[in-house]
Amino acid sequence: MGRKDANQRTDHVLAAIRDAIIARRLRPGQRLRELELAELFGVSRTIIRAVLQQLATAGLVRIEANKGASVDLPSHDEIAGLFQARAIIEMGIVARLCSTTHPDLIQRLRAHIELEQSAIDASDYRQAIALLGEFHILLAQAAENESVNAFYRSLVLRTSLIVSAIEAPADSTCRTEEHSELLDLIEKGNVQAASMCVWNHLQEIQTSLRVAAEKGEQDYHPLQHLFLRESLAK
Amino acid sequence: MGRKDANQRTDHVLAAIRDAIIARRLRPGQRLRELELAELFGVSRTIIRAVLQQLATAGLVRIEANKGASVDLPSHDEIAGLFQARAIIEMGIVARLCSTTHPDLIQRLRAHIELEQSAIDASDYRQAIALLGEFHILLAQAAENESVNAFYRSLVLRTSLIVSAIEAPADSTCRTEEHSELLDLIEKGNVQAASMCVWNHLQEIQTSLRVAAEKGEQDYHPLQHLFLRESLAK
């Protein structure tokens, strides 16, 4: 019924399921049955299908023909590809930033790094990890390009899902010195070194994640038959 | 009715409409009414809606709540953003290619440039334009990253729609010498210069397109009430 609040239900359901995936209340591999979700949200399957399709194009959900949808579970190769993609995008952005000067931008990023450092000093690891990840988002925003931004954000979203999925230890996240070093290189306009810095930085994260993943793979057992109702309750 | 050929109808309709947009049989701004399309393809609105939604996420179609879908008509700012995005991605790819040697890849791209040159020499402009555009696709493929590739292809698709939409003259497309120069720089591993080359290259295309667009804007009058049936006939 084309109501005044058109697509509002769709958007609400979309946000709810996406948030549940991000918060890992819905684990990779979890099946998402249309009728179940429809009843849970009090809407029809029509809306659920639209939502699932959108989540699938965002790469959060996998849909198989005649088999239905489930939270996406990327392979090791796909994970490597996602990190590589992030590196490529960031190198492009860095190259752009190197060619022109952005004093205010650099200053803002430096301020962010100070936040990182003080969180680390205060041993607030939860906050520190969040800030370390946010640095990359800010860097991408610096490109001031909507398309690139949206794409990069979707890459970060998917990679951070992986990070949290394998309960990565703190040392497999960014190091604040490298962020600082990158800013120095950008300021100097050294594209060559800045690119390498970015590449190595993301490469490090990825390899340390792979190690953590392989270590944790033994005690990984997908909790089957999770209750959607609880998983989706915010 | 969940049939053996699941999603086949959807895919067929999707391809048909997308091809029509690419081939400019469907012009930007053209309204896409669900019932009309449904009857044309002999399917239900359900399928048409799924297709339109997918086209919308691909950026080819714009959907307004309660108003329906139409072929996307990007603003000048959006066009600039798309070209800038292409440049950023290509700079990232180029930075990647510079850091390691890819003799076979360089050779393939050089072979492609020879094709460009011979098409130009033979005054086969149609072929030349296609080849000049294809160079960028090949370059993107060189990154060997599925995510980046898919994203870049969608950017190229949307920008080439614009190129054909404004009936750009030949001199607003790539120049083969610049492609050759870029390869030289990659081979030397000069990230700095290669990045600038890419940026300037796409900047040139964009500005010459803008000029062409402004020139052609007078005699642009959207053919209203085009017949969908004819537009979609392959």
Add this chain to the structure above:
DNA sequence: GCAACAAAAAATGTATACAAGATGAAATCG
């Protein structure tokens, strides 16, 4: 004539009905 309003037509948003593939358990055969 034309501006404003009212009713009708058309188009989209959502729910539901039904068809067909997928799944799993019971039944059958070796």
Add this chain to the structure above:
DNA sequence: CGATTTCATCTTGTATACATTTTTTGTTGC
């Protein structure tokens, strides 16, 4: 007892029906 087939059930795929919004049309008053 184990492998295989069959059938009941579940789930997805598609069509259609109905509600609500938008757009068009027609009419009235000035």
